[in-house]
Amino acid sequence: MSSTNNFMLGFCLVILFVNAASIDYGAALTKSLLYFEAQRSGKLPSNQRVQWRGDSALQDGKDDGIDLTGGYYDAGDNVKFGFPMAFTITMLAWSATEFESQLNSKTELKNALNAIKWGTDYFIKAHKESHVLYGEIGEGISDHKCWERPEDMTTPRSVYKIDEQHPGADLAGETAAALAAAAVAFKESDSGYSNQLLTHAKELFDFAKKFPGVYTRSIPVAGKFYGSSGYEDELLWAAVWLYKATKDKSYLDYINEKSTSCGGTRLNFSWDDKYIGAQVLIAKDILENKFAGNESTLLNEYKKNAEEFICNCIQKGHNNIQKTNGGLLWWNYWNNLQFVTTATIVITTYADTLSATKNSLQCSSGNVEPLQLINFVKSQVDYILGENPQKMSYMVGFGTNYPQEVHHRGASIVSIKKDKKPVGCQEGFDQWFNRNAPNPNVLVGAIVGGPDNGDNYNDSRDNYKQAEAATANSAPLVGVLARFAS
Numbered sequence: 001m002s003s004t005n006n007f008m009l010g011f012c013l014v015i016l017f018v019n020a021a022s023i024d025y026g027a028a029l030t031k032s033l034l035y036f037e038a039q040r041s042g043k044l045p046s047n048q049r050v051q052w053r054g055d056s057a058l059q060d061g062k063d064d065g066i067d068l069t070g071g072y073y074d075a076g077d078n079v080k081f082g083f084p085m086a087f088t089i090t091m092l093a094w095s096a097t098e099f100e101s102q103l104n105s106k107t108e109l110k111n112a113l114n115a116i117k118w119g120t121d122y123f124i125k126a127h128k129e130s131h132v133l134y135g136e137i138g139e140g141i142s143d144h145k146c147w148e149r150p151e152d153m154t155t156p157r158s159v160y161k162i163d164e165q166h167p168g169a170d171l172a173g174e175t176a177a178a179l180a181a182a183a184v185a186f187k188e189s190d191s192g193y194s195n196q197l198l199t200h201a202k203e204l205f206d207f208a209k210k211f212p213g214v215y216t217r218s219i220p221v222a223g224k225f226y227g228s229s230g231y232e233d234e235l236l237w238a239a240v241w242l243y244k245a246t247k248d249k250s251y252l253d254y255i256n257e258k259s260t261s262c263g264g265t266r267l268n269f270s271w272d273d274k275y276i277g278a279q280v281l282i283a284k285d286i287l288e289n290k291f292a293g294n295e296s297t298l299l300n301e302y303k304k305n306a307e308e309f310i311c312n313c314i315q316k317g318h319n320n321i322q323k324t325n326g327g328l329l330w331w332n333y334w335n336n337l338q339f340v341t342t343a344t345i346v347i348t349t350y351a352d353t354l355s356a357t358k359n360s361l362q363c364s365s366g367n368v369e370p371l372q373l374i375n376f377v378k379s380q381v382d383y384i385l386g387e388n389p390q391k392m393s394y395m396v397g398f399g400t401n402y403p404q405e406v407h408h409r410g411a412s413i414v415s416i417k418k419d420k421k422p423v424g425c426q427e428g429f430d431q432w433f434n435r436n437a438p439n440p441n442v443l444v445g446a447i448v449g450g451p452d453n454g455d456n457y458n459d460s461r462d463n464y465k466q467a468e469a470a471t472a473n474s475a476p477l478v479g480v481l482a483r484f485a486s
Contacts, residue, residue, distance in 0.1 A: 023385050025485035026106055028398055032478050033108060035396075035445030036092075036115040038410070039471055041080055041150065042070035042122075052415035052441040056150035057157060060137050061125075064159050068137055071122030074226075075470040076408035078150045079143050082126065082135035083215065083226045086174040087271040088471040089119035090241070091345070093181035094277075095479025098349050100185075102486040103479070112478060113185060120182045120197055123175055129163075130203040135171045135215060136160040140225045147409055147428030151416040154425060160219040168215025169208040173234030174274070176204035180241035187245075198245055205238050229272055233263060237274035240281050252295070255282065259298050265308040265319070268331050269342040271472045279306035280346050284353040310350060311363035313343050314376045318364050326389040326455040327379055334465040337384065337394060337450035341476040344377045348480050351377070381480060384447065389455040396469065397444035404438035405461040407468035411443040412461060433461055447473040 037050040041057045057078070061068030072088065074081045096103060096112045103109040126134040136159070143155045162168035179201035186194040214231055216223035236258050243251035255278075263275030283303035286296050311317030313329060321343075322330040331339040351373035354360060361368040386393040386401070393399040396406055406412070413423050413432045423432070439461075446469030451457040457466055 023382055023387070025381075025481050028385055028395060029103075029106055029108055029478065029481040029485050030111075031395060031397055031445035032447075032474050032481055033111045033115055033445065035443065035447075035469070035474050036072065036118070036471065038443055038446070039072045039074075040070075040118060041073055041078075050444070052417060053410065054151040054416045056153070057137070060157050061134070061159055063157075066128060066134070066159075067125055068122075068134055068159060070118065070125065071137075072119060072471055073150060074472075076406070076411075076464070076468045077140065077143050078148070078153050078155065078409060079138035079140050079225075080122075080136065081140075081222060081226050082133070083171050083174060083222065083228065084271040084470070084472045085119060086123070086171070086178040087274075088475045089116055089123070089178035090174065090181045090237075090277075091342070091472070091475035092116045092119070092478060093178065093185045094345065094349075095475070095482070096185040097181065098345075099479035099482040102482040105486050106482060108482065113189065116182050116185060117193075120179060123179060124196070124200060127175070127200050127204060131207045131211070132161055132163045133168070133172055133175060133204065133207070134159055134161045135168060135219050136222050139221050141221070146425035147413070147433045148423055148425060149410050149413045149416055149428075151410075152422040160221065162215055162218045164211055166218035167207075167211035167213040168218050169212045169231035170228045170234045171215035171219075172204045172208035172211075173231060173238045176201045176208060176238040177234065177241045177274070179204065180238065180245045183245045184241070198242075201238070201242060201245070205235070205242060208235055208238065226271065232258070232261070233274040233278070236262065236278045240278045244281070252291075256295065256298050259301050262302050262305060265305050265312070267321075268339045269309075269346060270338060276306060276309050276342075276346055278302070279309070280350055283307065284350060287353050287357045287359055306346075306350065307361060307363075310347055310361060310373070311365075311368075313347060314363070314368065314373065316363035316365040316368060322453070324451070324453050324455045326383065326451075328383050328388065328451065328455065329380060330453045333452055335449035335468070335470065335473065336452075337447050338470065338473045340380055340384065340450070341447060341473055341480075344380055344480045345476040347373050348377050348483055352483075377480065378484065381477070381484065384450070384477075388451070390451065390457055392457060394448050394450050394457075396446040396448065397442045403448050403457075403459050403467055405459050405467060406439055406443050406446060406448060407461050407464045408439070408443050408446075411439045411441045414440050435461075443469060445474065447477065449473075 183197040269276040283306040351370040355370035393402040
């Protein structure tokens with residue numbers, strides 16, 4: 001090689017090193033967990049770090065004789081939607097179990113567990129009877145007609161539940177998955193709490209199996225905002241987490257029974273579609289030889305489907321996921337980043353297992369080494385954190401250029417700590433929503449919906465398809481950021 005080529009190679013390596021070093025994944029991790037504190041409903045704890053928030057929705061459930069305070073607001077509104085909240089907690093718990101040592105090394109494990117517990121404590125309250133689960137507090141249409149802080153909102157706090165006469169196997173199944181995954185996360189630090197979570201998870205899984213059906217038939221007001229395409233994926237997802245938590249063969253038997261209808265190769269992984277999550281967890285266990293020979297053969301369809309999805313993401317499959325010119329995986333104009341973050345945890349966890357078991361991924365267009373998968377994930381994470389055509393971080397509060405007008409009621413209205421005067425329903429729109437100015441409170445760590453398929457982003461508060469953040473966007477990224485920060 002000539003001296004000129006050597007010089008250019010060295011120069012390129014230096015540039016790559018500088019670009020890689022310019023992203024502080026540890027800071028992004030810390031901020032991602034702060035976001036969940038901004039989304040808290042109920043009586044805030046003494047160690048609350050997001051100080052512009054205050055107590056809210058302290059009467060939730062009171063009219064029905066039940067305490068349903070706590071939990072999370074899903075996005076930029078003041079409704080507690082149980083379906084995406086459960087998925088959020090499952091993904092946080094997966095992050096905490098899969099990347100426990102990395103979170104611990106960055107002193108963020110406790111914050112991650114606190115974020116999980118804020119959700120699971122609420123689910124325990126919402127599951128007072130074995131076959132009853134409260135699945136929504138507040139109602140989206142009336143809520144969206146007002147622009148109010150959660151601390152002084154005036155919209156109805158109606159409660160909605162599923163039971164034997166009004167089933168919802170998807171909602172019960174996802175909540176079971178969340179509680180089982182959380183039980184794994186708390187097993188070492190709080191075995192008593194872990195066991196309590198498992199008891200609820202088992203009861204909810206039993207409820208979901210015995211009383212099938214989609215929850216939006218029982219809670220139709222949820223359908224416009226978080227409709228469900230089915231319940232079989234949630235049951236499978238719950239069974240996988242319950243098997244991980246208990247090693248009870250009955251859950252493995254259920255997984256085996258479903259191996260002939262395990263979802264096929266999916267297009268995405270989201271709060272509505274859990275098949276890929278279940279497929280990749282089973283595939284990881286196959287690689288680690290955790291099943292007997294015959295069981296491994298039966299379960300191989302899960303592994304095949306998981307790997308095909310990953311191959312499609314990295315552009316080496318039969319049905320590759322679209323990418324923008326800037327390199328971002330692209331699924332949907334409305335909140336595309338939710339699908340990107342879920343893909344990152346799937347690919348990262350699988351890559352690490354491939355590496356640990358000295359395997360590689362076989363895609364239709366060739367062999368892929370684990371490091372290639374990790375580099376691909378890094379390209380997606382770096383894009384989110386500012387390495388993109390707009391040079392904008394889509395994590396709020398990270399870097400110097402990030403969304404200023406996030407579609408979020410609490411963040412866009414002056415903090416109740418600074419001005420206790422109530423902000424009325426229409427007043428919020430007139431004085432705050434319609435302001436062409438940055439939000440007075442920075443929603444640190446939130447992942448907004450993100451750019452369009454042309455890598456463009458319109459930073460406007462009324463642009464809810466791009467500018468609204470959601471807990472389900474951020475939760476999958478927590479573990480991945482811990483992995484890159486360590």
